Amino acid sequence: MNALASKEQNRLRVLVTDDTALYRRAISEILSTLEDVDVVGSAFDGEDCLGMAEKLKPDLITLDIQMPRRDGLSTLQELRKRGIDSEVVMVCSETLESANQTLSALRMGALDLILKPSGSDSIANKRNLELQLSKQLQTIRFKKSRRPLRSSGADLSSASSVSQGTRNATTTPKPSLIQERAFVGSNNPKCVCIGISTGGPQSLTTLVKGLPVDLGVPIFIVQHMPPVFTKSLAEHLNNATKLNVSEATDGEIAKANHIYIAPGGKQMKVERNLTNIQIRVTDDPPVGACKPSVDYLFESVGSCYGRDTLAIIMTGMGSDGLAGCKKLHGLGARILAQDEASCVVYGMPRQIAENGLAHEILALDMVAARIAQLVKK
Secondary structure: OOHHHHHHHHOEEEEEEOOOHHHHHHHHHHHHHOOOEEEEEEEOOHHHHHHHHHHHOOOEEEEEOOOOOOOHHHHHHHHHHOOOOOEEEEEEOOOHHHHHHHHHHHHOOOOEEEEOOOOOOHHHHHHHHHHHHHHHHHHHHHHHHOOOOOOOOOOHHHHHHHHHHHHOOOOOOOOOEOOOOOOOOOOOOOEEEEEEOOOHHHHHHHHHHOOOOOOOOOEEEEEOOOOOHHHHHHHHHHHHOOOEEEEOOOOOEOOOOEEEEOOOOOEEEEEEEOOEEEEEEEOOOOEOOEOOOHHHHHHHHHHHHHHHEEEEEOOEOOOOOHHHHHHHHHHOOEEEEEOOOOOOOEOHHHHHHHOOOOOEEEOHHHHHHHHHHHHOO
16 A cells, blocks of 8 residues: 555544534534544534435544434434444533433444533633544544554463353353463452443443342442533443442442442542541542543552452553552452453553553453452352
């Protein structure tokens, strides 16, 4: 392939869909200034989007959640029904209604969400929108690249084959080990902590449905999401499992058989308080641009639970969780990573695998059973 053809292949074609002319224009203008991006069309609503998507076959469709004639959710459903496999990013406002609809879209396979800025500073709003769009384009380029894993001194191809074999087994799943040595840490986890980002709502739904009601330990989750959306996510997950699920509140005592979701726009950590573990929700600054941050949570979990921690890194872009897993690994905690095939974006788990921190790499449909097996051993 010559250089010109390669450059053209790397360009991303985007279809912008929004019933508000202001946002159609703003998103289109920002995208037009970004490198290797072509805005191939702009649609007024879902009906326009469907016709243009079939004709233009864009790499990315930005889809407003609330539109006349056909809203974003039904448009996404119809796109998939017609076999249009463009990546879809939902554009939404920070309201409970919008959050609920957007979460439904994410569970249906939308890649991620973009929040419409609501501040009074137009320059800051434009910059905010540009940063969000740039992040989504980076994720799509990363997905398109899908480079093979580099080995960290272990036979990853062998691990992959074990994972595939166990996925089809009818007995209790066995893990796919990627470490050359056997796990020598604690075999009695007292808590589970999970870091997850892009693709999280759909993956977490699958996970919590498979967990036993008498698991016996608390679960702490950082899902990269803005405020309001994490509360909606917690409510959805609570309806999907017999375990209790809630957005964490400052000062509450961590209880067994309860799942705590870090609030969007805040940091969540745990502290030992006499005989109890207390949850603290703080306004501490972002860690690596993440708030909530997986590293922030994992650092505190390591201090409270040490080697009695079961940590899991699941689908998501970036490297949040890497520093926290390094600390936990050093303390003797067990670390699991979701496998590439079942991730929406194999970024965060890839960091754990390539840095030799994952004791096991598991497909999404094996994670819940493995958690129960390890905790209830």
